Amino acid sequence: MPNYPVNGAGLGLRRALLGPLSSVTPEQINFMEVAPENWIGVGGRLGKDFRSYTERFDFMCHGLSLSIGSPDPLDTSFVKEVGKFMREHGVKAYSEHLSFCSNEGHMYDLMPIPFTEEAVHYVAQRIQIVQDIIEQPLIIENVSAYAQPGKEMEEIDFLKAVIDESGCRLLLDVNNVFVNSTNHGFDAREYIRKIPVDRISYLHIAGHYEEAKDLLVDTHGASVKQDVWDLLDFTYQQHGAIPTLLERDFNIPSVAELISEIDMIKQAQARIGDSND
Amino acid sequence: MISKLTELPEFMRVQKEFASHIKSPLEVARPVDVDQRHMAIYRDLFFKNIMGFLSGGFPVLAEIMGEERWEIIGREFFKRHHNKSPYFLEISQEFLAFLEHEYIAKEGDPAYMYELAHYEWLELFVDVEPEDGEIEFDRDGDILSTIPAMSPVVEGFLYQYPVHQISAKNPAPALKQSALIVYRGRSDEVAFAETNPFTLQLLILLKEGIRTGEETLRLLLKQNGLEGKQAAYEGGVQTLVQWEKLGVIWGCSR
Numbered sequence: 001m002p003n004y005p006v007n008g009a010g011l012g013l014r015r016a017l018l019g020p021l022s023s024v025t026p027e028q029i030n031f032m033e034v035a036p037e038n039w040i041g042v043g044g045r046l047g048k049d050f051r052s053y054t055e056r057f058d059f060m061c062h063g064l065s066l067s068i069g070s071p072d073p074l075d076t077s078f079v080k081e082v083g084k085f086m087r088e089h090g091v092k093a094y095s096e097h098l099s100f101c102s103n104e105g106h107m108y109d110l111m112p113i114p115f116t117e118e119a120v121h122y123v124a125q126r127i128q129i130v131q132d133i134i135e136q137p138l139i140i141e142n143v144s145a146y147a148q149p150g151k152e153m154e155e156i157d158f159l160k161a162v163i164d165e166s167g168c169r170l171l172l173d174v175n176n177v178f179v180n181s182t183n184h185g186f187d188a189r190e191y192i193r194k195i196p197v198d199r200i201s202y203l204h205i206a207g208h209y210e211e212a213k214d215l216l217v218d219t220h221g222a223s224v225k226q227d228v229w230d231l232l233d234f235t236y237q238q239h240g241a242i243p244t245l246l247e248r249d250f251n252i253p254s255v256a257e258l259i260s261e262i263d264m265i266k267q268a269q270a271r272i273g274d275s276n277d
Numbered sequence: 278m279i280s281k282l283t284e285l286p287e288f289m290r291v292q293k294e295f296a297s298h299i300k301s302p303l304e305v306a307r308p309v310d311v312d313q314r315h316m317a318i319y320r321d322l323f324f325k326n327i328m329g330f331l332s333g334g335f336p337v338l339a340e341i342m343g344e345e346r347w348e349i350i351g352r353e354f355f356k357r358h359h360n361k362s363p364y365f366l367e368i369s370q371e372f373l374a375f376l377e378h379e380y381i382a383k384e385g386d387p388a389y390m391y392e393l394a395h396y397e398w399l400e401l402f403v404d405v406e407p408e409d410g411e412i413e414f415d416r417d418g419d420i421l422s423t424i425p426a427m428s429p430v431v432e433g434f435l436y437q438y439p440v441h442q443i444s445a446k447n448p449a450p451a452l453k454q455s456a457l458i459v460y461r462g463r464s465d466e467v468a469f470a471e472t473n474p475f476t477l478q479l480l481i482l483l484k485e486g487i488r489t490g491e492e493t494l495r496l497l498l499k500q501n502g503l504e505g506k507q508a509a510y511e512g513g514v515q516t517l518v519q520w521e522k523l524g525v526i527w528g529c530s531r
Binding site (some may be wrong): 035037038040041042044046047048064065068069070071075079092100102103104105106108109111112113114116118119122132146147148149150183211215217241269 | 297
């Protein structure tokens with residue numbers, strides 16, 4: 001039985017959900033995730049509300065500002081703050097995006113790292129610095145991208161090389177695989193098959209927006225598309241019923257609707273569990 | 278500049294080109310291997326994201342400036358300001374620093390622009406700033422003979438404009454010194470109180486948290502050459518009573 005930091009089906013906790021989710025139980029939502037950048041140094045009513053969640057639910061940190069592939073220096077004092085925050089709230093592990101979000105200052109959104117050999121070494125070295133500070137493996141996520149500037153190798157090979165060289169773990173975002181397979185024309189199932197299963201910590205799933213037939217944008221603003229549910233099923237068939245978190249950042253629907261999508265994750269996991277019996 | 282860029286590893290040169298184009302699309306060309314349609318997705322996502330943070334943090338200023346002028350300022354901020362903070366709630370603080378140190382006022386900008394932005398930032402600050410542990414206070418005690426327990430987050434500023442009254446309906450107030458206290462009330466709500474420069478001094482002394490109400494008032498009078506003036510002392514007592522009612526002072530320290 002693989003050792004995952006969390007179990008079952010989870011949901012990303014946003015500030016707008018603090019009120020609506022106040023009466024849900026850990027049986028309904030098995031774990032939650034927050035961006036530490038939204039909560040470090042936050043007190044008052046928001047800080048108290050947040051604390052009431054970390055006391056009740058298993059939590060993951062899913063960062064946005066680490067900028068692991070950035071030309072800017074790594075902000076090690078920030079990483080220390082994340083470590084402190086994780087200890088204060090009993091957060092299980094820290095995931096971040098395999099991307100960069102700063103160049104001569106923070107830009108607060110994600111950009112693609114050029115897939116090159118040199119970039120692999122650069123990123124792997126920075127991941128190791130983070131791992132030394134937080135004293136546990138960093139979990140990196142494959143990001144959605146709308147361009148592949150400076151590309152010299154395939155995304156899957158870049159991802160695997162970074163994992164191998166740094167010893168980090170993987171948050172596999174199934175929606176991002178789907179989005180990128182459409183945007184950059186590769187086989188999503190082939191990509192998933194190549195993932196080293198023993199490195200996966202958990203999965204993400206989300207809705208996207210179809211800008212054009214060949215250009216999808218990872219908005220987290222809609223319900224999960226059927227193609228992505230199918231790809232999640234495929235991932236479970238390949239790698240087992242891995243803990244999976246639903247991300248929803250915009251056009252947030254009712255709690256009932258969110259729970260029903262989380263239930264769909266659980267059902268997909270149960271189908272695999274049954275077939276393995 | 279060019280020689281410095283060529284010393285970078287190739288992937289990093291591409292990264293810098295990509296990021297610089299997103300910040301300054303008109304001045305910096307996009308990487309050669311990215312087409313217009315795909316680059317546009319990034320340009321729009323990033324700029325909308327930044328504008329979302331700015332409009333969320335400064336709703337009154339945004340409305341008064343109007344979309345077109347507000348976006349020009351937003352673009353300038355995104356292009357020129359070196360954001361040091363990884364924290365999203367501190368983007369407001371970064372913008373405030375930009376307005377104070379980097380932005381060059383344009384014709385038609387309201388003279389109170391920075392002050393209004395500061396006041397809008399202050400409301401956010403008071404809402405989220407962490408308190409130093411639990412505040413132990415007593416509602417029934419006498420704040421004159423004990424050390425008053427202040428609201429855990431309370432700030433007073435003297436503005437040249439009545440920034441608390443500015444809105445899209447009142448966009449051109451006359452100059453009027455306004456001493457404003459913004460504080461966290463007993464139910465963690467953000468509240469404000471209008472006061473005067475003299476009582477801002479009182480607030481500073483109270484925040485030190487080392488004197489009883491009476492000692493604080495006596496010190497304030499002494500500092501202002503009003504020692505022994507009973508009317509001034511009585512006025513100070515009134516202020517303390519009112520502040521306790523409002524929740525600027527939560528009660529007596531335990």
